[in-house]
Amino acid sequence: MDEGTNIVMVNPVGQVLLHQRDDKPTISFPGHWCLPGGYLEPGERPHECIRREIEEEMGVVLDPAAVRPLCSRRRSYGVEHTFWTAIDLDLSEVVLTEGQGLRWFTRQEAAARRLGYEDNAILAEFFGLRDRGAL
Template structure:
């Protein structure tokens, strides 16, 4: 089974996440669709987190501080195992050198919900933005309803977007 990592890069001032428009090549999965940045684990990757850090550097020349990248979810999907990470970063996408995909864009919760995204990213972003809404509610406890367990890499284990 294939295994990959992706990252939700959240821009706090915009209340939006970074997405990229995949290349329009029929030979790749989900051509010409918006997706979260990331990629497949390679033999040199010791962990899913190492994979996502490498992929972001290769694809956008963006070096993320590993200490700011947090595990968000691990999902068993029909296309393989997917590890999702998060970080918050106020970033000007015009300053990035995109080496894969057609272009970058910021998506709010509503924009993401209204767009059919690659790799079942709609489900993971719905979960992410739901947690963000709770975190931004005064006096709310964002962990109150969390029942997810963590895998060996510390990634919350979810199946089909639902904590297991």
């Protein structure tokens, strides 16, 4: 079974960062917006994986102490370890090595779009926890 990670990155005004996947028919959810992330390499821990993926795909080095666990769930595509972090990131300074683009979305904009994987459910859970003061 596949095992991967993703991350909810939230800027100071409460927007979440979404990544537009490449538009290749050979990948899952081509062209869809989704949370940034990727699959674990052999022997890698989820917390290491998400930081590596973000550095490889965006050139952004995340502070390990600022990357917090949100949930780990069995999803339709495998096991997903989801993290979250608060970050003030200027997207004009990010050089993507994978995907078509990055964009900050409001909660409402993200909810109104059919995201890749099960990312709509993940964001609903994140915002629900945040609304209750659990994050």
